[in-house]
Amino acid sequence: xxxxxxxxxxxxxxxxxxxxxxxxxxxxxxxxxxxxxxxxxxxxxxxxxxxxxxxxxxxxxxxxxxxxxxxxxxxxxxxxxxxxxxxxxxxxxxxxxxxxxxxxxxxxxxxxxxxxxxxxxxxxxxxxxxxxxxxxxxxxxxxxxxxxxxxxxxxxxxxxxxxxxxxxxxxxxxxxxxxxxxxxxxxxxxxxxxxxxxxxxxxxxxxxxxxxxxxxxxxxxxxxxxxxxxxxxxxxxxxxxxxxxxxxxxxxxxxxxxxxxxxxxxxxxxxxxxxxxxxxxxxxxxxxxxxxxxxxxxxxxxxxxxxxxxxxxxxxxxxxxxxxxxxxxxxxxxxxxxxxxxxxxxxxxxxxxxxxxxxxxxxxxxxxxxxxxxxxxxxxxxxxxxxxxxxxxxxxxxxxxxxxxxxxxxxxxxxxxxxxxxxxxxxxxxxxxxxxxxxxxxxxxxxxxxxxxxxxxxxxxxxxxxxxxxxxxxxxxxxxxxxxxxxxxxxxxxxxxxxxxxxxxxxxxxxxxx
Amino acid sequence: xxxxxxxxxxxxxxxxxxxxxxxxxxxxxxxxxxxxxxxxxxxxxxxxxxxxxxxxxxxxxxxxxxxxxxxxxxxxxxxxxxxxxxxxxxxxxxxxxxxxxxxxx
Numbered sequence: 001x002x003x004x005x006x007x008x009x010x011x012x013x014x015x016x017x018x019x020x021x022x023x024x025x026x027x028x029x030x031x032x033x034x035x036x037x038x039x040x041x042x043x044x045x046x047x048x049x050x051x052x053x054x055x056x057x058x059x060x061x062x063x064x065x066x067x068x069x070x071x072x073x074x075x076x077x078x079x080x081x082x083x084x085x086x087x088x089x090x091x092x093x094x095x096x097x098x099x100x101x102x103x104x105x106x107x108x109x110x111x112x113x114x115x116x117x118x119x120x121x122x123x124x125x126x127x128x129x130x131x132x133x134x135x136x137x138x139x140x141x142x143x144x145x146x147x148x149x150x151x152x153x154x155x156x157x158x159x160x161x162x163x164x165x166x167x168x169x170x171x172x173x174x175x176x177x178x179x180x181x182x183x184x185x186x187x188x189x190x191x192x193x194x195x196x197x198x199x200x201x202x203x204x205x206x207x208x209x210x211x212x213x214x215x216x217x218x219x220x221x222x223x224x225x226x227x228x229x230x231x232x233x234x235x236x237x238x239x240x241x242x243x244x245x246x247x248x249x250x251x252x253x254x255x256x257x258x259x260x261x262x263x264x265x266x267x268x269x270x271x272x273x274x275x276x277x278x279x280x281x282x283x284x285x286x287x288x289x290x291x292x293x294x295x296x297x298x299x300x301x302x303x304x305x306x307x308x309x310x311x312x313x314x315x316x317x318x319x320x321x322x323x324x325x326x327x328x329x330x331x332x333x334x335x336x337x338x339x340x341x342x343x344x345x346x347x348x349x350x351x352x353x354x355x356x357x358x359x360x361x362x363x364x365x366x367x368x369x370x371x372x373x374x375x376x377x378x379x380x381x382x383x384x385x386x387x388x389x390x391x392x393x394x395x396x397x398x399x400x401x402x403x404x405x406x407x408x409x410x411x412x413x414x415x416x417x418x419x420x421x422x423x424x425x426x427x428x429x430x431x432x433x434x435x436x437x438x439x440x441x442x443x444x445x446x447x448x449x450x451x452x453x454x455x456x457x458x459x460x461x462x463x464x465x466x467x468x469x470x471x472x473x474x475x476x477x478x479x480x481x482x483x484x485x486x487x488x489x490x491x492x493x494x495x496x497x498x499x500x501x502x503x504x505x506x507x508x509x510x511x512x513x514x
Numbered sequence: 515x516x517x518x519x520x521x522x523x524x525x526x527x528x529x530x531x532x533x534x535x536x537x538x539x540x541x542x543x544x545x546x547x548x549x550x551x552x553x554x555x556x557x558x559x560x561x562x563x564x565x566x567x568x569x570x571x572x573x574x575x576x577x578x579x580x581x582x583x584x585x586x587x588x589x590x591x592x593x594x595x596x597x598x599x600x601x602x603x604x605x606x607x608x609x610x611x612x613x614x615x616x617x618x619x
Contacts, residue, residue, distance in 0.1 A: 203584060203585075204558045204584075205558040206610075271515060272516075274515055277529075280532055281516065282516065285516070305534075327533060328533065328534050328536065329534070330524050330533040336538075365539075369542050403527075431527050431528065432529075433527070434527040
């Protein structure tokens with residue numbers, strides 16, 4: 001039968017291609033603790049949901065004997081599938097085929113699935129594992145990268161873009177992940193840098209390993225390029241799946257609602273936060289005392305720990321949390337934490353996710369290093385992101401909210417929709433010690449007992465201003481609430497804000513300070 | 515209330531907070547005003563040539579040495595009038611960033 005014969009021919013062709021770069025190359029990949037590209041896709045997507053496209057694509061490079069080489073699928077697998085039933089478009093570079101190097105057809109396949117994701121308004125997931133540009137294809141490789149970066153940018157804020165670094169990702173290639181929303185890395189497997197250790201040694205004489213230069217830990221703790229750190233590919237895929245449950249398919253939808261559930265009673269907000277504003281506590285416990293089932297999904301856990309960001313649910317609906325963390329650097333705003341918070345706020349705003357802000361900060365971190373690193377410019381990003389955001393903005397002032405930090409953390413003045421304060425809140429232009437030193441300088445200096453006088457004046461200032469009622473008297477705070485009432489007030493606020501609509505002046509785009 | 519470990523002290527606007535201090539904060543170098551009499555390599559490289567010797571008087575703008583780095587020959591010039599007190603390196607030396615090159619008085 002002719003048909004049977006043709007079907008068999010297709011099956012044989014497929015089988016050959018499914019071997020990727022061949023047994024040896026696959027063995028090498030496994031020896032590095034890595035899965036093959038297709039195995040990764042299978043592990044990440046719902047069972048039997050993956051449909052592969054462009055399997056038969058071949059390169060047409062002719063220089064450097066490339067015309068004699070066949071590269072199955074041109075080193076990248078593309079297709080679509082589902083995660084917990086939600087459709088996603090995916091590409092995975094195949095390191096076993098010419099080191100996953102990016103040539104013209106390879107890049108065209110990636111561009112094709114990116115176009116597809118944007119057109120269908122579904123999330124894009126990119127798994128990077130590539131030695132970089134395919135040098136034999138010259139400028140065509142560069143053109144390929146450019147086409148990808150352009151699409152990343154155009155898709156930004158329309159569909160979620162998730163980048164998974166499961167191997168090397170070096171040189172120009174790093175800019176696609178950098179333009180995407182969330183970057184996942186795995187310890188000992190991910191390596192990202194613009195210029196590698198070799199070049200650094202030759203030019204600068206500095207010796208450094210790939211891991212120390214751009215390993216998973218470096219990008220999770222120091223550079224802030226990565227959002228999720230995992231110890232294995234399996235753990236990484238679980239993190240991606242969990243993220244997918246919290247975010248919508250695109251910017252015209254809301255995230256899927258889940259069955260609501262009460263928080264774990266062992267997180268008692270009254271017992272978490274000490275009254276003394278100089279003592280630490282873990283603000284993540286406060287978040288857990290508020291969100292459904294105490295289920296909080298933290299993002300950038302290891303970077304700029306003085307601010308906590310992540311997703312939880314209120315009444316079944318995805319909510320973004322931004323919280324100062326008194327346990328780390330007293331919860332100050334600085335260059336890194338401003339950067340971390342601002343980007344997350346913009347993410348939530350782009351994808352219709354309400355933002356809850358928990359405030360407890362002493363202000364900005366003083367220091368020459370901070371000033372010279374541009375804390376003015378970076379700090380401004382937080383003001384910009386909150387002011388610009390039109391999703392529901394709910395603020396809870398837990399304890400101290402001093403000075404510029406108070407304004408920045410989603411205050412009424414930046415158009416927070418609801419501002420609640422606990423009775424422990426201290427909303428003031430600065431901390432009592434600093435304020436007393438300035439206001440009562442003369443009295444303190446001329447006193448026979450300056451220290452005693454200072455203490456007395458600090459107490460006077462505290463009694464008068466270190467509370468939520470001065471701000472409440474002006475309507476800057478909508479309600480002073482008991483800690484245990486927080487969830488109830490927030491659930492109500494989310495309910496009320498469901499159809500929030502604020503007109504904004506027409507413009508092409510604003511100019512955030514980045 | 516939970517008890518936390520590894521707490522330090524952080525002073526923000528006259529108030530001292532009990533909190534964990536980040537590695538970045540602990541490792542930051544205190545700011546030092548640049549000393550124009552101590553010339554350090556601003557980049558890693560190789561000493562290609564030294565145009566002065568110890569005890570020599572030099573005036574502002576005079577060439578002191580050539581540091582070969584990043585495929586460029588960088589001429590180091592004196593920013594003050596003075597005398598060469600000590601030369602720490604010799605021709606052909608590879609130097610790391612921040613290495614002492616010349617001290618003037």
